[in-house]
Amino acid sequence: SCIPCPAGSFAGIGATFCATCTVGNYCVDGVEFECPTGTYSAGNQTACYECPAGFRCGSVDALPSVCIPGTFSSAGNINCIPCPENQWSLSGATSCLDCADGMFANKTQCIPYCPRGTYSSYHSSTCTACNPGKYAPNNASTCSACPQGFSCSNGSSIPVACAAGTFSASSFSSCSKCPDGMYSANIATSCMGCPSGKKCVGGLAFDCPPGTYSKSSHFSIEGSAFCTVCPPGSECPWVGMSFPLFCSEGTWSAENSTSCAECPAGSMCKDSASEPAMCTEGSWSLAGSTF
Numbered sequence: 001s002c003i004p005c006p007a008g009s010f011a012g013i014g015a016t017f018c019a020t021c022t023v024g025n026y027c028v029d030g031v032e033f034e035c036p037t038g039t040y041s042a043g044n045q046t047a048c049y050e051c052p053a054g055f056r057c058g059s060v061d062a063l064p065s066v067c068i069p070g071t072f073s074s075a076g077n078i079n080c081i082p083c084p085e086n087q088w089s090l091s092g093a094t095s096c097l098d099c100a101d102g103m104f105a106n107k108t109q110c111i112p113y114c115p116r117g118t119y120s121s122y123h124s125s126t127c128t129a130c131n132p133g134k135y136a137p138n139n140a141s142t143c144s145a146c147p148q149g150f151s152c153s154n155g156s157s158i159p160v161a162c163a164a165g166t167f168s169a170s171s172f173s174s175c176s177k178c179p180d181g182m183y184s185a186n187i188a189t190s191c192m193g194c195p196s197g198k199k200c201v202g203g204l205a206f207d208c209p210p211g212t213y214s215k216s217s218h219f220s221i222e223g224s225a226f227c228t229v230c231p232p233g234s235e236c237p238w239v240g241m242s243f244p245l246f247c248s249e250g251t252w253s254a255e256n257s258t259s260c261a262e263c264p265a266g267s268m269c270k271d272s273a274s275e276p277a278m279c280t281e282g283s284w285s286l287a288g289s290t291f
Helices: none
Strands: 025-028 031-034 103-105 110-112 198-201 204-207
Antiparallel strands (some): 025 031, 103 110, 198 204
16 A cells, blocks of 8 residues: 655655655645745745744745844735834834934934034934034034035034135134235135235235335245335335336435435435435536436
8 A cells, every 4th residue: 555655745646755845845645835925934844834023035945034124024024124214123123113202213223313513423312512623414423524714613513614814724623814924815725925015914915005015025924914115216106016116317215105206406316215415505406417
């Protein structure tokens, strides 16, 4: 007579032995059946097992795989389902959780609604103020370095542009004032030497007024931080002059002059830097005389 196969095995027609029930199948009364969707079998089984909650069973011939953080599953699911908006879960979750008031979910954890100028690092339940020289927008997970030309005080929400006359390098908490003899425009990363024809005080450049001048090589407090008075024997007629103009023969000027004056008649001007000298008794001269 034919011998029935033991539990967990099967045999086809005309078989000479019973085979172990294969993975993904179950065997009843010596006949092998495929496991239905949402179940699994490790082989040598008389029944298939329902995929447990918190796992996925994408194939009947594979063991269940745990759901990753940010997903969940109920029993019998072939796939894990992503958590809805503003909910979260850990590994192997059977459902997703809501965050407490004042916090929001990034699928895998709850994070505080951090205001600008603060941040919340991974798994932190509090918001921390950014250090000086850094800033953060809303709901930031880290603070960013303050860019060049801007300042970021403690807990900055947005970088503040450096005003003219100041500058900053990267990660500055405040803008530094340019020294006298140098200047800068808005959002400057460094100060520049004062240009010719100008004086630079308080980080700003001003045109030298008539009667004065400034050389471009003067980049110190003793130089382009102020305008030099036009010397005797020269004239500085325009705004923003970088050098004085020497008086021509027969003319003269005093200090701080905007123009050279003709030597008057009855006088002589031996050099342009001296006041006219009146002709002595027994002598005379026309206007513009040098003797």
